[in-house]
Amino acid sequence: MLSVEPPEVERGLKPEAVLAAAKKLFMERGYGATSMDDIAKRAKVGKATVYEHFQNKEELFAAVVTRECRGHSALVEALNAGDGDLRARLVRFARVFLDVLIRPDMIAIYRTIIAETVRAPQLGTAFYENGPLRVRNALVPWLSEAARRGELALDDPERAAVDLISLVRADLHLRALFAVPTLPGLVEKDELARAAVDRFLKAYAPPVA
Amino acid sequence: MLSVEPPEVERGLKPEAVLAAAKKLFMERGYGATSMDDIAKRAKVGKATVYEHFQNKEELFAAVVTRECRGHSALVEALNAGDGDLRARLVRFARVFLDVLIRPDMIAIYRTIIAETVRAPQLGTAFYENGPLRVRNALVPWLSEAARRGELALDDPERAAVDLISLVRADLHLRALFAVPTLPGLVEKDELARAAVDRFLKAYAPPVA
DNA sequence: GTCTATATACAGATAGAC
DNA sequence: GTCTATCTGTATATAGAC
Numbered sequence: 190m191l192s193v194e195p196p197e198v199e200r201g202l203k204p205e206a207v208l209a210a211a212k213k214l215f216m217e218r219g220y221g222a223t224s225m226d227d228i229a230k231r232a233k234v235g236k237a238t239v240y241e242h243f244q245n246k247e248e249l250f251a252a253v254v255t256r257e258c259r260g261h262s263a264l265v266e267a268l269n270a271g272d273g274d275l276r277a278r279l280v281r282f283a284r285v286f287l288d289v290l291i292r293p294d295m296i297a298i299y300r301t302i303i304a305e306t307v308r309a310p311q312l313g314t315a316f317y318e319n320g321p322l323r324v325r326n327a328l329v330p331w332l333s334e335a336a337r338r339g340e341l342a343l344d345d346p347e348r349a350a351v352d353l354i355s356l357v358r359a360d361l362h363l364r365a366l367f368a369v370p371t372l373p374g375l376v377e378k379d380e381l382a383r384a385a386v387d388r389f390l391k392a393y394a395p396p397v398a
Numbered sequence: 399m400l401s402v403e404p405p406e407v408e409r410g411l412k413p414e415a416v417l418a419a420a421k422k423l424f425m426e427r428g429y430g431a432t433s434m435d436d437i438a439k440r441a442k443v444g445k446a447t448v449y450e451h452f453q454n455k456e457e458l459f460a461a462v463v464t465r466e467c468r469g470h471s472a473l474v475e476a477l478n479a480g481d482g483d484l485r486a487r488l489v490r491f492a493r494v495f496l497d498v499l500i501r502p503d504m505i506a507i508y509r510t511i512i513a514e515t516v517r518a519p520q521l522g523t524a525f526y527e528n529g530p531l532r533v534r535n536a537l538v539p540w541l542s543e544a545a546r547r548g549e550l551a552l553d554d555p556e557r558a559a560v561d562l563i564s565l566v567r568a569d570l571h572l573r574a575l576f577a578v579p580t581l582p583g584l585v586e587k588d589e590l591a592r593a594a595v596d597r598f599l600k601a602y603a604p605p606v607a
Numbered sequence: 608g609t610c611t612a613t614a615t616a617c618a619g620a621t622a623g624a625c
Numbered sequence: 626g627t628c629t630a631t632c633t634g635t636a637t638a639t640a641g642a643c
Contacts, residue, residue: 203608219516221430224636235610240638242608297516304513306577307428307506313576321572352597355564363530367522368515388561392601412626433618444628449620451626614639621632 204242206232212253216297220250220305250305254312257298258319264289265327275340276386283357283382286324290358291365291372300366325350342395349393356385413451415441421462425506429459429514459514463521466507467528473498474536484549485595492566492591495533499567500574500581509575534559551604558602565594 210232214223225246229236243249267285271278289295306313328350335341343349359381365372373381419441423432434455438445452458476494480487498504515522537559544550552558568590574581582590 217516219430219513221428222517225638226636236637237611237639238609246637300512300516303509303575304428304516306575307426307509307513308431310577314578317573317576317578321569325569348593351569352565355568356561359564360530360534360560364526366512366515367526368519369523369526384557388601391603392597394600434620435618445619446621446629447627455619608643610641610643612640612642614637616636616638618635619633622630623628624630625626625628 203232203234203238207234207239207242207249208253208256211249212257215250215253215301216294219301220246247309251312254298254302254316258316261289261320261324264324268327268331275335276390279353279386279389280382282328283353283386284379286354286357287361287373287378287382291361296365299362303366325354328353339395341390341393343393352392353386353389356389357382359385412441412443412447416443416448416451416458417462417465420458421466424459424462424510425503428510429455456518460521463507463511463525467525470498470529470533473533477536477540484544485599488562488595488598489591491537492562492595493588495563495566496570496582496587496591500570505574508571512575534563537562548604550599550602552602561601562595562598565598566591568594 207228211223211228214227214231217223225236225239228249229239232239239249243252264282264285268282271281273281302313302316325347329346332341332343332349332353333346336343336346341349361373361381416437420432420437423436423440434445434448437458438448441448448458452461473491473494477491480490482490511522511525534556538555541550541552541558541562542555545552545555550558570582570590
């Protein structure tokens with residue numbers, strides 16, 4: 190017998206649509222400029238349905254943010270994947286990092302969360318610890334190992350991780366956050382990643398003995 | 399004859415009070431969460447008076463931002479002031495830079511402008527060009543000169559300026575923007591400034607020949 | 608669970624007295 | 626220029642039908 194009832198798969202379909210719409214709108218317009226009406230309209234559900242699944246606007250926003258923290262996970266995974274010498278692996282990391290960092294949707298997430306940190310500090314802290322900090326922490330054991338092999342001279346691996354990230358990020362993140370028009374293309378990003386890693390390697394080069 | 403009329407000094411006193419109140423509230427609560435009523439109340443003027451001097455909320459916000467761009471000028475001035483060798487001057491710059499960067503009111507400005515860049519990109523761009531970019535540009539001729547004297551090895555002074563700033567900024571700016579509790583005290587800032595400059599000098603050290 | 612219609616509150620902006 | 630009082634739109638959140 191063929192059923193015309195909605196399949197089991199559709200369970201939780203509405204909340205999913207609400208989350209997707211909320212993400213899109215929060216990121217495009219920011220928290221304050223997005224209304225629950227807009228979200229309901231875009232998700233093609235009634236407004237009361239939104240409130241059925243999320244207690245209020247603040248909680249819906251938090252749900253969106255929690256999800257987006259995982260955007261950093263691609264980076265963390267790229268760290269352990271692949272082989273090659275130290276420089277090749279650092280360059281590969283730098284390249285992925287750059288890409289993710291200034292992707293329009295990632296910039297939108299940063300903007301929106303930084304904005305709401307004014308009134309909801311714990312939201313900002315949670316994002317930082319589940320996002321940027323995890324990337325840094327994933328670099329640490331890797332750099333420590335390189336130091337143990339004598340390829341790097343460092344006494345503070347966490348600081349070294351921060352420095353590597355800082356050199357790769359350079360002014361690109363701020364420029365993107367402030368909507369300064371000139372952003373690098375694909376080719377330039379390759380070049381920037383290589384240059385940043387070279388400078389990092391020189392700053393942390395072991396003495397020539 | 400003694401006049402009971404308000405003295406000439408009081409000309410423009412109301413607009414000044416409005417600007418001060420607007421700055422305080424915009425920075426504390428963000429643009430969206432601040433109402434024109436709040437601003438008028440805090441400035442102790444009628445709401446219509448606010449609209450007498452500023453066409454609308456957006457323009458008032460822009461006026462506040464324009465003023466605050468000058469917060470970076472202290473940095474630019476600190477660059478040309480004082481003497482000492484290259485390292486000493488770089489450390490002095492780094493120390494001032496760190497201080498200004500994570501001062502609560504500067505963080506508030508960054509947060510608020512980044513938030514509004516979503517809907518008013520030209521505002522973000524203007525702030526970047528009149529703030530962070532000016533600091534970078536002020537460093538350029540100074541680093542170029544050091545390179546000419548053979549104290550640094552660099553072919554791209556702008557890139558070197560960005561790297562110096564990046565190493566000093568490290569993760570402190572992001573941590574502050576996301577309200578991560580642990581921020582450095584006075585002593586740690588001295589230490590951080592010195593360490594960052596040392597790493598910069600090593601990354602740009604001329605060949606020993 | 609889902610919708611339409613609505614209660615309630617407050618925002619930005621203005622009219623008109625002084 | 627400055628104020629009080631008000632217009633008008635729109636936001637969050639809910640009541641009640643299905």
